[in-house]
Amino acid sequence: MSSPKRTSPESVRRVACVGAGVIGGGWVAHFLGRGYDVTAWDPAPDAEARLRRLVAAAWPALEQLGLAPGASPDRLTVTGTLEEAVADAEFVQESAPEKLELKRELLAKLDAATPAGVVIASSTSGYPMTDMQTAAAAPGRLVVGHPFNPPYLIPLVEVAGGERTDPDAVGWLSRFYECAGKSVITMDREVPGFIANRLQEALWREALHMVANGEATVADIDRSITEGPGLRWAVMGPMLTFALAGGEGGMAHMLDHFGPSLKSPWTRLEAPELDKELYDAVVSGCDDAADGRTVADLVGERDRGVIAVLRATGRLPRDGDA
Known part of the structure; x- marks a missing residue:
């Protein structure tokens, strides 16, 4: 037709x-x-x-x-x-x-x-x-x-x-x-949650587990990404980032070296129970992190930051460029 x-x-x-x-x-x-x-x-x-x-x-x-x-x-x-x-x-x-x-x-x-x-x-x-x-x-x-x-x-x-x-x-x-x-x-097929949300969801669930178990604060979790792997992810994704961890041997060496750790009980991808205690801990943690900044303040800060990253990584012209 x-x-x-x-x-x-x-x-x-x-x-x-x-x-x-x-x-x-x-x-x-x-x-x-x-x-x-x-x-x-x-x-x-x-x-x-x-x-x-x-x-x-x-x-x-x-x-x-x-x-x-x-x-x-x-x-x-x-x-x-x-x-x-x-x-x-x-x-x-x-x-x-x-x-x-x-x-x-x-x-x-x-x-x-x-x-x-x-x-x-x-x-x-x-x-x-x-x-x-x-x-x-x-x-x-x-x-x-x-x-x-x-x-x-x-x-x-x-x-x-x-x-x-x-x-x-x-x-x-x-x-x-x-x-x-x-x-x-x-996408050439339907995937529940699509691609990026599936990856975000895995990180989100683990973050909730850490808060629920008292292993990390909301501020710790956010800083662990903004000052750690998030800086690399702004340039290349997790797969190439991990490949670089293998040095000249690339992903193959990385998998040979770090693959056994996949069997270590580091993560718990089943979602924790979102009870009132966890709910309140996450909400109050975000309020503390905002430190008096309004939603409008945070939106402006986020927008300026993303634009700076886009410029720094060549996805947007830098100020003064033709």
């Missing part, structure tokens, strides 16, 4: 963002910074005010990243209905809360309201598209486009289709994200 006629990824000018929370709002900011016209909808009564505050807070970082010609917050339109938001869209990004039935119902509504052929992407961080596309009349255009928080700052997006997704829709979405300035992993 031939693919539905759709705007080429390079020619898209109007995108719709459905769901305008932290992730959806981050997508809105990203697309605005890349020069797109954006229509947005969210059912919350104060959604527009919150969204415009988020875009305003993100704009200094977007300016440092480099705005596309014509980029402006004025190109955002917040609509009163879902149908209005997607009526003229050439691409749709859905970012509703992580509730499977909600995702199924919303994607079916988006499929019914969005012009034929337009690709609809879900920002889900864990659900496979196969499970989310069951109620849609045209499931072939539904694809996962999983970003990382905040989407306007972190380049990575993971793309994966479901069992009923058309392969050309997957290819279209990957190319569109590349045109929109993202770093894309196109």
